[in-house]
Amino acid sequence: MQLMNSIRRFRFAVAFSLLVIAPWSAADNERIANFALLDAEGSYHQLRKYGDYKAVVIISMAAACEENLESLHKYRLLQTTWENQGIVFLALNSTAETALEDSRTLGSLYQLDMPILVDSSQLVAELLDIRKAGEVLVVDPDRFRVVYRGGLDLETRRADPSRNITPVVATDYLAQTLAHVANEEWDALTNTVTSGVTGCEITFPARDADLASVPDYSTEVAPILVEKCASCHSEGGIAPFAMNSHMMVQGWSPMMKEVMLTKRMPPAQVDPSVNHFTNARYMDAEELQTLVHWIDAGSPRGDGEIDPLTLFESPTSEWELGEPDYIVEVPAFTVPATGVLDYENVTINLPFKEDVWIKSVQHLPGDRRVLHHLLSYIVPADYSERIVEGENDQYREFLEGYAPGKDEAATYPEDAGMFVPKGSAVQMSLHYTTFGKETVDQTLLGLYFADEEPKYQYSTYSLSHGGRNIVIPPGVSEHKMSATHVFEDEIMLHGLRPHMHYRGKYMKFRVVYPDGTQDDIINVPDYNFNWQPTYRLSEPMLLPAGSRVIVEGAFDNSQFNLGNPDPGATVRGGAQSWDEMFIGYFSYHKTAPLH
Numbered sequence: 001m002q003l004m005n006s007i008r009r010f011r012f013a014v015a016f017s018l019l020v021i022a023p024w025s026a027a028d029n030e031r032i033a034n035f036a037l038l039d040a041e042g043s044y045h046q047l048r049k050y051g052d053y054k055a056v057v058i059i060s061m062a063a064a065c066e067e068n069l070e071s072l073h074k075y076r077l078l079q080t081t082w083e084n085q086g087i088v089f090l091a092l093n094s095t096a097e098t099a100l101e102d103s104r105t106l107g108s109l110y111q112l113d114m115p116i117l118v119d120s121s122q123l124v125a126e127l128l129d130i131r132k133a134g135e136v137l138v139v140d141p142d143r144f145r146v147v148y149r150g151g152l153d154l155e156t157r158r159a160d161p162s163r164n165i166t167p168v169v170a171t172d173y174l175a176q177t178l179a180h181v182a183n184e185e186w187d188a189l190t191n192t193v194t195s196g197v198t199g200c201e202i203t204f205p206a207r208d209a210d211l212a213s214v215p216d217y218s219t220e221v222a223p224i225l226v227e228k229c230a231s232c233h234s235e236g237g238i239a240p241f242a243m244n245s246h247m248m249v250q251g252w253s254p255m256m257k258e259v260m261l262t263k264r265m266p267p268a269q270v271d272p273s274v275n276h277f278t279n280a281r282y283m284d285a286e287e288l289q290t291l292v293h294w295i296d297a298g299s300p301r302g303d304g305e306i307d308p309l310t311l312f313e314s315p316t317s318e319w320e321l322g323e324p325d326y327i328v329e330v331p332a333f334t335v336p337a338t339g340v341l342d343y344e345n346v347t348i349n350l351p352f353k354e355d356v357w358i359k360s361v362q363h364l365p366g367d368r369r370v371l372h373h374l375l376s377y378i379v380p381a382d383y384s385e386r387i388v389e390g391e392n393d394q395y396r397e398f399l400e401g402y403a404p405g406k407d408e409a410a411t412y413p414e415d416a417g418m419f420v421p422k423g424s425a426v427q428m429s430l431h432y433t434t435f436g437k438e439t440v441d442q443t444l445l446g447l448y449f450a451d452e453e454p455k456y457q458y459s460t461y462s463l464s465h466g467g468r469n470i471v472i473p474p475g476v477s478e479h480k481m482s483a484t485h486v487f488e489d490e491i492m493l494h495g496l497r498p499h500m501h502y503r504g505k506y507m508k509f510r511v512v513y514p515d516g517t518q519d520d521i522i523n524v525p526d527y528n529f530n531w532q533p534t535y536r537l538s539e540p541m542l543l544p545a546g547s548r549v550i551v552e553g554a555f556d557n558s559q560f561n562l563g564n565p566d567p568g569a570t571v572r573g574g575a576q577s578w579d580e581m582f583i584g585y586f587s588y589h590k591t592a593p594l595h
């Protein structure tokens with residue numbers, strides 16, 4: 001039913017091409033830019049990461065395009081014929097607002113065993129200059145070169161003088177191209193372009209509107225930059241350049257387009273189709289279109305008198321909830337001008353004479369230009385070891401983290417608090433980055449006590465399958481792992497944090513309820529060691545007693561993981577960042593009151 005509706009909604013012009021179809025070689029090699037998209041299942045695909053394949057075949061598809069559906073068996077055959085010869089197949093769904101539903105329909109209804117990339121903003125279709133569902137691109141992912149652009153195949157037509165039809169003999173340029181690719185006959189490849197794409201015209205309403213009237217810098221573009229980028233990209237911020245004027249942004253525009261189309265920026269994005277998190281950084285299709293179309297138009301200043309970026313005030317360090325009840329002073333740390341620093345670990349004893357409950361905390365970074373993030377834990381006093389899961393089991397709780405851009409005070413959920421037994425310390429793991437000048441960081445942690453003992457104890461469970469279970473062979477691009485745990489009591493789930501090191505690729509959390517039904521909890525499709533906040537659910541999830549949570553993820557030990565310090569190494573579990581860990585953190589409280 002939904003499919004029929006979307007077929008009706010989607011207006012397309014089917015252009016059965018009766019042209020005589022001939023390939024030509026483009027004078028210069030057509031190249032495309034790198035891009036990344038999630039598929040309908042929430043997996044991340046970036047063109048560059050297919051670098052060890054001989055070719056990437058991108059097939060533009062739409063569930064509403066009947067002609068496209070008619071060809072599914074042909075796409076399948078193409079895939080089975082070539083996928084074992086180093087060629088990977090991706091479907092691309094660029095049908096604007098219905099792209100996700102549409103792709104899921106395609107995937108499930110037709111059991112298409114091919115990732116369907118969801119291009120709701122249509123920006124990738126624009127980048128690839130795709131005009132019709134049914135268009136096929138063959139890309140050499142090493143050189144980003146398009147070696148084929150055209151239809152699926154050409155059909156033999158008999159002559160029919162009564163209808164003025166001339167004969168056409170099939171020449172399967174696509175198959176020819178793939179055969180050359182499979183045999184690595186690169187010299188035989190020309191940029192084959194055929195004009196014979198039959199399929200459904202894709203409309204680009206947002207692009208057309210933005211072409212007719214370029215988004216206005218002052219009123220449309222800058223407000224998005226202020227909201228989504230400037231908290232880090234400002235004077236004294238962590239990011240390498242400040243978006244503090246139109247001139248500055250114009251200069252960085254090409255790079256901004258690239259990092260947005262590969263989902264590198266803003267950092268800490270999650271799969272938007274799974275739950276909602278207060279501190280994940282979402283960019284919706286419209287925001288992306290506005291920024292990219294403005295950049296494509298040359299990033300014009302427009303007529304607006306005021307440049308909102310010049311008015312933006314950088315975040316300042318102040319106690320949001322007033323003077324804390326106790327301030328933990330992190331010892332001053334000198335950050336050198338250059339170099340890569342390993343994580344700093346410090347333990348600071350707390351002087352409390354009795355047990356206390358903490359209600360809120362806030363980290364105040366000493367120098368925001370260098371403090372990349374930190375994590376604070378409650379540990380026993382004088383605790384000096386690094387935290388190794390399962391090996392040192394004294395009371396230890398994750399307190400809070402700091403990440404640039406979202407450094408407001410954090411308050412534990414209603415009626416819940418963090419227990420700090422007498423004789424505790426705060427242990428911090430601090431990650432500093434250098435920025436060209438030596439500086440000294442002196443970060444503060446403000447603690448706010450609960451007036452009375454809370455009803456619930458806030459706590460974090462670390463679900464690990466790390467240590468000796470981790471052995472990642474060299475060069476492997478997807479080394480999968482999982483871990484599982486049953487919560488014996490009913491809990492209210494508030495926060496999640498995937499934790500892996502440099503080879504971390506993705507991590508998903510889901511829950512299987514006692515009645516056998518399940519829900520996704522979070523999906524971090526493109527894990528980045530440098531950005532690992534505790535993602536806070538906008539709406540906490542109630543997990544009944546006996547719920548099983550499952551964490552699934554993978555490591556990428558290949559050269560295409562740009563964060564990989566050594567693709568030639570066999571990587572094992574361990575505390576150093578060049579070793580690996582596999583942990584899913586669940587922050588929650590039991591729903592049964594303490595008393």
Ligand code: HEC
Binds near residue numbers: 228232259266267281
């Ligand atoms: C939470 C902080 C934060 C936010 C928000 C943020 N950035 Fe960044 N950005 C960084 C940091 C840190 C770097 C440098 C290292 C890295 O890639 O992590 C960076 C790097 C970049 C670079 C690349 C510079 C280079 O030379 O590689 C561009 C371009 C960029 N950001 C654009 C954006 C845009 C556009 C947005 C908003 C849509 C944005 N950033 C939001 C922190 C941030």
